[in-house]
Amino acid sequence: MTELRVGLLGLGTIGVGVARILIEQKELISRRLGKEVRLVAAADRDLATDRGLDFSDIRLSDDANDIVTADDVDLVVELIGGYEPARSFVMTALEHGKHVVTANKALIAKHGEELFPVAAEKGLQIGFEAAVGGGIPCMKALREGLAANAIESVYGILNGTCNFILTKMENEGADYADVLKEAQALGYAEADPTFDVEGIDTAQKLSILAAMAFGSKIKFEEVFTEGISKITAADIESAHEMGYRIKLLGIAKPHGAEGEVETVEMRVHPTLVPLASQMAQVSDSYNAVQISGDFVEHTMYFGRGAGERPTASAVVADIMDIASGFPDGIAHLAPPMGFVQSSRRDKPTMPMADTECEYFIRLMVKDKPGVIASVTSILADHRISLEALIQKERHASHNVPIVMLTHETTEGNLQAAISRITGLEAVEEDDVLILRKESAVA
Amino acid sequence: MTELRVGLLGLGTIGVGVARILIEQKELISRRLGKEVRLVAAADRDLATDRGLDFSDIRLSDDANDIVTADDVDLVVELIGGYEPARSFVMTALEHGKHVVTANKALIAKHGEELFPVAAEKGLQIGFEAAVGGGIPCMKALREGLAANAIESVYGILNGTCNFILTKMENEGADYADVLKEAQALGYAEADPTFDVEGIDTAQKLSILAAMAFGSKIKFEEVFTEGISKITAADIESAHEMGYRIKLLGIAKPHGAEGEVETVEMRVHPTLVPLASQMAQVSDSYNAVQISGDFVEHTMYFGRGAGERPTASAVVADIMDIASGFPDGIAHLAPPMGFVQSSRRDKPTMPMADTECEYFIRLMVKDKPGVIASVTSILADHRISLEALIQKERHASHNVPIVMLTHETTEGNLQAAISRITGLEAVEEDDVLILRKESAVA
Incomplete structure (x- = not known):
């Protein structure tokens, strides 16, 4: 049976989830694919902690370089997070002919345009389903399921921390600062919550969605971004009285004459959505993405936007996609950004x-x-x-x-x-x- | 540029939608794929009606046999509907080495187990995204996006006619018979509505979903099936008072020890769902499918379950998937039922x-x-x-x-x-x- 050999960078929460699926669902995966997916190596600076998994058949290293250059690894899963050294490891993996799967939205948002051409030239795939919407297979839906459509809009609740805070503020009539403290105590928000609550995480995800939707380039730094920290319980109540609920949305729309994408509108901000809408029902730390196309009309995708097991589900879906095309390269897979690299166009962002x-x-x-x-x-x-x-x-x-x-x-x-x-x-x-x-x- | 040549059986509503996409979105499709998809031939018994499309470059025939045996057709789209002659045409197309895409849930539910082995043996793909959930890419989500999961349950609002009737009964406090008449006048229900309102259409779709979810065989005739025709406005009101909304759901769950699928539970009936659930918000003719997996937890997929343009969107997504793998066969695509044919198992249906x-x-x-x-x-x-x-x-x-x-x-x-x-x-x-x-x- 054909075998795809996987090397894993990072044995944190998501990394353990990915290892767990590859070990526990081994038989399910081969029944689905007719191929084997085998975890052969993993790297983490901390090898002392017991992760509760049997790693006896897996080569462990405290140096990611051992994995990205290894001869017996076909695919590298990057779960280190952040810009560096993640970017360097991914680049080295591509240069050594390895497919890459990552859950790192920051990496794709900032360095995707540097990585995609390298991958395309070498016939390698970069999978990043887990980077947007956690476990929800929304990247696949947009890239493949709706591929017959010119995309007309994308709306997303893309950050579980913000949605958890807004839901609790509404349910309890509580103010932002109090709920943030509670979210931090529960582990739903970081000690420094800026990245989440000021909309930066959502903007990174939106920039990826927009580029995939419209065949344009990723321009994370041009996304108009406002967070939720100025919203009061009274604002939520006023919006409710008017028939709306406040959600932090990422919104992307194309503009241009006769279906041509000339500019791309991208904005992240607290948004009033009708109380009776599907989007308004998305509560707590759930995520949802609404994608509308010129043929399909409205579609929506809902699920867990974070967490060990849902995120690992998306990472392994990408691995299995690549395994489908393995070992004959990626000529038979949809291109990572939904358009072949040569047809992706640099489109200006619409001024706010x-x-x-x-x-x-x-x-x-x-x-x-x-x-x-x-x-x-x-x-x-x-x-x-x-x-x-x-x-x-x-x-x-x-x-x-x-x-x-x-x-x-x-x-x-x-x-x-x-x-x-x-x-x-x-x-x-x-x-x-x-x-x-x-x-x-x- | 590699070209995939498409032949179309049936120029009814969906057929015209498919032709429209292949003609109008030609450039978009080739920008996405880096390949051309060309509609080369179409068959319909009625060639006289003006469909408002320019068919001058397309070979038209009043005999589907011309298409399923043609040398210049790589993929046949079956949009005739029903069991025969659709089954015979699809079988002939496969025997002549052509991939098949269909929106025909009756065909897949009843004859899928006869067609899939033929396709697998010949290295051909059968796409049927449009057969379940209309425009919603839920087959792809289940087959590929959630492939890392053992599926724990599938719940679906799969019939727009029933959902339209139930929504109107609730909104207007009206009884079934009156709303049915209105739905018939609006074209939302057939003159003989049995197939929709008695749950048969939902049962066909559910049997396909269940087999795909659990790696089992399609057993449409074993689905427990009840429709909506006995529900009164008073029942809807009573359910509401108790905190529930009534929806016609298709429900499938696996049963067995230690994650083994030993029996498959499949039932279609009017179901009380909590008023605050996502599922309860799915109104009018919209469809939704909730799929839960052991890693991803709950996910939901929402959109138009029928209609020319949404259904055509799903048909063309399948065509584009096959075009990705073309011309090297389908070794690189996920198998149609999400498990390689040889690993699909015949599992008994759980007694109701x-x-x-x-x-x-x-x-x-x-x-x-x-x-x-x-x-x-x-x-x-x-x-x-x-x-x-x-x-x-x-x-x-x-x-x-x-x-x-x-x-x-x-x-x-x-x-x-x-x-x-x-x-x-x-x-x-x-x-x-x-x-x-x-x-x-x-």
């Missing part, structure tokens, strides 16, 4: 000022006559019409919260109006929150 | 009497003292405990509806109790409805 949205605006104003008139007349000057306006009860501070929902306008126009509004003497500049609304989520 | 469930029981009883006591003491005799019992207002008929929700018991035990209950003089046998409840849907 040009994007169009409906907005949720929360202001704190001094309780004086005429303030609402001043605010609404500035919006009218900018031809921004209102769908709803709620004036809440006065705070202890004698300031009054006002919440508005606008009809569609451009970000540039909205920001110009907001800048005039925050210039009003009666408006507290620090207490302005702008959220965006998406009615098109299914 | 042995399945375990929680039950929703609606009875009509004569308004006399002691009736409820008689009913509940029979249940107690059978060690069936109740989670809830609601006695509704008396009907005009002077009969009183009683609704009960039980804890878990076997179907055999439940049926034995019900048979004693309907033997009571005070119980109207024709007015007994048994629904099943699934708390494990996500």
Whole structure:
């Protein structure tokens, strides 16, 4: 029976999960593929810890270089995470003719455009299903399942930490800081939560999804990114009263005449989604991705976005895909980014000022006559019409919260109006929150 | 550039959709694949109707035999539907060395086990993504995306007609017969709706999903099947009061010791699902499939289950998969049923009497003292405990509806109790409805 030999970099949580599947599901995997997948070697700086698995048939090393250059390894699984040394190890593995599977979204988002051409030239595959949406096979759905479609939009709840925090804030009426502490205690948030709560993790994943959807290049640093740290329990309640739930979404859409992708819109921010939508039901640390195409219409993919076992499931799915094409190279696999490397195009990111949205605006104003008139007349000057306006009860501070929902306008126009509004003497500049609304989520 | 030549059987709704994609998305498809997919021939008994597409480069025939034996066709798309002549044409196509893609669930459910070995022996692929879940790439998710998992359960809303009717009955408080008429007028239900509303279509799809999930053989005729035609608006309301929504689900689970699949549970029936579940939000003609695996936990796939464009999207995804492996045969593709043909095993279907469930029981009883006591003491005799019992207002008929929700018991035990209950003089046998409840849907 044909055998694919796997070398594993990193025996942390996910690495142990991958090793566990390759050992425990050995028979299932060969029944599915008609081929063997064998874990031959693994590297980790810490070889002393007992991982509860029988590694007696597996070569262990404390140096990843032993794996990426080994003659008896056909495929390297990179689960070190971060930019370096992950990038160098992956590059060396490719240079030594090894396929690569990784769960590292940071690596793909930042260095993918350097790695993909090397892989393509050498007839090697890079699999990264686990990098976006954890266990959900959404990369495969987008790349292969929806391949007959021009993709019209991608919406994703891509970060379980943020979704856990927002769900708890809503269910308990609690404020951000309190729930963050609880999430940290439960292990759902890091000690330094910036990467998750400020939307950076979501932006990395979105940049990969967008490039795969539209046949463009990955431009993580150009994604407009806002996190959830300014949202209050009162904002969540106001949104709810208006018929919406707040979710941190990554959103990508193509723009151009006659189906040509000319620019790519990419933004990550807290978003109002209709309460009755599928997306609004995605709670706790679950993830979901909605992908719409010109033929298929709306589709959605839901599941665990993180964790040892779900993430390992996605890593091993990639390994099995590559095993299908093995040993004859990857001429028979869908290209990693869903378009053959030579047809991927460098498309500019749409300037955020040009994007169009409906907005949720929360202001704190001094309780004086005429303030609402001043605010609404500035919006009218900018031809921004209102769908709803709620004036809440006065705070202890004698300031009054006002919440508005606008009809569609451009970000540039909205920001110009907001800048005039925050210039009003009666408006507290620090207490302005702008959220965006998406009615098109299914 | 390598070219895959496609011949199309049937220019009905889906056939026109497939032709439309292959013509309109020609450039997109070759940018993705680095290969050309060309529609070279199509057959339909009616060639007179104008389909609004430019067929000038395509050979048209009124005889499908011209396509399935043609030298210049590499892949045959069967969109005739039904058992015969579809089966014969597909068999002839395989015998002539052509890959096959079909949207025909009846064909796969009934004749798949005859067709797959022929395809495997000749190194040919049979694609049928469109046969289950319409545009949703759920076959690919199950076969490839979750390939590292032992599948623990499959739950699906697989028939858009039933889901449309149940959604409308709930939203409008309307009865089955009225909504069916409306659905027929709107084209959502056939003149003879039996195939859809009695669950046969769902059972065909479920039998395919189950065999793919568990590496077993397709046993459509052994699926326990109940439809939605006995459900009343009052039942939907009672379920809602208890925290559930009624959906027609196909359910498949494996049973056996230590992860071995010894028997396969397959049932199609109206099912109570928790109101807050993802599954409960799937409304109108949308479909959804929940697949749970031992590593990935719960995943769900949602989208359009029918219609020209979504179904054509799935058909062309299959064509593109085969084009990826072309012209070197299918050694590099995942096998059609997710397990290599030689490792697929014939597993018995679990007898329905042995399945375990929680039950929703609606009875009509004569308004006399002691009736409820008689009913509940029979249940107690059978060690069936109740989670809830609601006695509704008396009907005009002077009969009183009683609704009960039980804890878990076997179907055999439940049926034995019900048979004693309907033997009571005070119980109207024709007015007994048994629904099943699934708390494990996500």
